[in-house]
Amino acid sequence: MTFIFHNCRVLDAVSDRVREGHDVVVTDGRIAQIEPTRLRLPHEGRVFDASAYTVMPGLIDCHAHYTLDPWAVDPFSQIANEPVGMSMLRAARTARDGLYAGVTTVRDAGAPRQLNFVLRDAINAGLIPGPRLLAPGCAITITGGHGMTFGVEADGLVELQRAVRTQMRDGADVIKIVASEAAMLTGPEAGVEELSQAEIDLLVAEARRRGLRIFSHAQNSTSVIRSARAGVDSVEHAFLANKEAISALREHNITLTPTLAVVQVTLERNDLTPAFRERMERIREQHWWSCEEAIRQGVNVVASTDCGEPCIYPSLLWRDICLLHDRGLSRMDAIKAATSRAAELLGVADHVGSLQVGKQADLICVPGNPADDLTHLGQVQLVMKAGEVVYTR
Numbered sequence: 001m002t003f004i005f006h007n008c009r010v011l012d013a014v015s016d017r018v019r020e021g022h023d024v025v026v027t028d029g030r031i032a033q034i035e036p037t038r039l040r041l042p043h044e045g046r047v048f049d050a051s052a053y054t055v056m057p058g059l060i061d062c063h064a065h066y067t068l069d070p071w072a073v074d075p076f077s078q079i080a081n082e083p084v085g086m087s088m089l090r091a092a093r094t095a096r097d098g099l100y101a102g103v104t105t106v107r108d109a110g111a112p113r114q115l116n117f118v119l120r121d122a123i124n125a126g127l128i129p130g131p132r133l134l135a136p137g138c139a140i141t142i143t144g145g146h147g148m149t150f151g152v153e154a155d156g157l158v159e160l161q162r163a164v165r166t167q168m169r170d171g172a173d174v175i176k177i178v179a180s181e182a183a184m185l186t187g188p189e190a191g192v193e194e195l196s197q198a199e200i201d202l203l204v205a206e207a208r209r210r211g212l213r214i215f216s217h218a219q220n221s222t223s224v225i226r227s228a229r230a231g232v233d234s235v236e237h238a239f240l241a242n243k244e245a246i247s248a249l250r251e252h253n254i255t256l257t258p259t260l261a262v263v264q265v266t267l268e269r270n271d272l273t274p275a276f277r278e279r280m281e282r283i284r285e286q287h288w289w290s291c292e293e294a295i296r297q298g299v300n301v302v303a304s305t306d307c308g309e310p311c312i313y314p315s316l317l318w319r320d321i322c323l324l325h326d327r328g329l330s331r332m333d334a335i336k337a338a339t340s341r342a343a344e345l346l347g348v349a350d351h352v353g354s355l356q357v358g359k360q361a362d363l364i365c366v367p368g369n370p371a372d373d374l375t376h377l378g379q380v381q382l383v384m385k386a387g388e389v390v391y392t393r
């Protein structure tokens with residue numbers, strides 16, 4: 001089975017240039033050829049006139065909660081109070097909408113009752129459309145800690161070790177831990193650390209024992225520094241991180257998932273109380289500074305939605321890419337933050353994240369040239385996952 005994107009612009013997300021007038025040939029789910037367009041149309045296989053489009057790798061969302069419903073007023077209480085079947089049907093909608101917006105791979109950031117395993121398995125079985133989901137099961141947090149609504153509570157070294165082992169036994173692709181409070185929920189003054197250095201060290205060692213990657217929700221400086229020293233793969237948010245904390249990321253070569261979209265899009269809602277708006281504006285100021293400092297210091301940053309917060313829809317990844325550019329990444333680096341660099345962080349770069357011969361055909365078509373105008377990424381026209389066209393606009 002061959003599919004040809006004919007006469008398109010190619011953005012491979014590896015080099016810094018785009019190539020005009022190319023054919024991308026997909027055979028048996030893989031990218032078989034990327035060649036300059038010949039005068040005559042190839043006549044084998046299905047030919048798609050892509051002359052108006054850029055063909056590029058499918059997008060990768062490095063932090064999203066696909067089982068928390070962004071259409072809910074309060075996703076956390078909704079999922080705690082409704083039948084699990086209803087929650088899964090909502091999650092199916094989220095997965096479909098993400099895929100149809102061009103998101104072909106997602107690192108889920110934690111679900112109650114390990115529901116992301118069910119979602120992942122349903123997608124892989126072809127029951128529902130959705131991105132390839134790397135699922136951690138429950139996020140691992142302390143009793144009463146941030147994440148108790150999308151994770152499992154555990155205290156002390158023995159319980160924490162058991163919590164990681166439980167996620168791994170039940171099918172975790174990756175481990176998610178919660179090292180600090182959440183400023184959006186408790187305010188910047190409450191950027192409290194939750195896990196000790198010894199605890200994070202143990203959690204990382206336990207994940208590594210089974211060869212899994214691990215990422216850490218850390219918002220204040222202490223939790224960012226502890227996570228960096230422990231050697232997690234990525235730190236999430238770092239909203240309140242100071243210069244020393246950002247330097248620790250650089251020093252230990254840790255990726256930052258700044259989750260810019262969740263703060264920005266929340267601030268664009270018109271139903272916030274004045275007190276919450278004021279707090280969010282203060283957080284945004286610190287957040288932008290920490291992200292800019294990370295970019296200045298050359299820390300690797302990746303794109304994400306934090307989908308699952310109210311009004312943070314799975315289709316908003318393009319907003320985060322634009323915001324990364326606003327904070328200092330070049331347009332091409334912002335695109336790589338949602339493709340090739342994201343794939344490297346997730347350990348899937350051998351298969352996806354770039355448009356190269358031999359890679360799996362997870363591809364999208366967008367109008368115009370996103371390297372000139374990133375908003376084109378919000379107008380995905382066609383999505384191919386593993387060589388199959390799963391969406392056309």
Ligand SMILES: [Zn+2]
Nearest residue numbers: 063065109306
């Ligand atoms: Zn999150």
